[in-house]
Amino acid sequence: xxxxxxxxxxxxxxxxxxxxxxxxxxxxxxxxxxxxxxxxxxxxxxxxxxxxxxxxxxxxxxxxxxx
Ligand code: SF4
Numbered sequence: 162x163x164x165x166x167x168x169x170x171x172x173x174x175x176x177x178x179x180x181x182x183x184x185x186x187x188x189x190x191x192x193x194x195x196x197x198x199x200x201x202x203x204x205x206x207x208x209x210x211x212x213x214x215x216x217x218x219x220x221x222x223x224x225x226x227x228x
Contacts, residue, residue: 170216172197186212189215
């Protein structure tokens with residue numbers, strides 16, 4: 162997979178700050194000062210499977226891929 166194929170995740174405003182995504186993939190997700198998750202600027206395709214796991218684990222479906 163080249164970087165051209167990498168999709169960038171983002172967290173929308175429905176995040177409740179449960180930190181599940183951070184626990185699953187701390188290379189990609191972190192919590193901001195408001196206790197909401199955000200996706201770290203990310204271009205490493207080796208994390209792709211972890212991102213899918215984080216998306217599946219999010220209880221409010223707040224993680225999506227940018228187009
Ligand atoms: S798993 Fe979902 S609700 Fe929990 S911190 Fe991550 S984005 Fe927010």
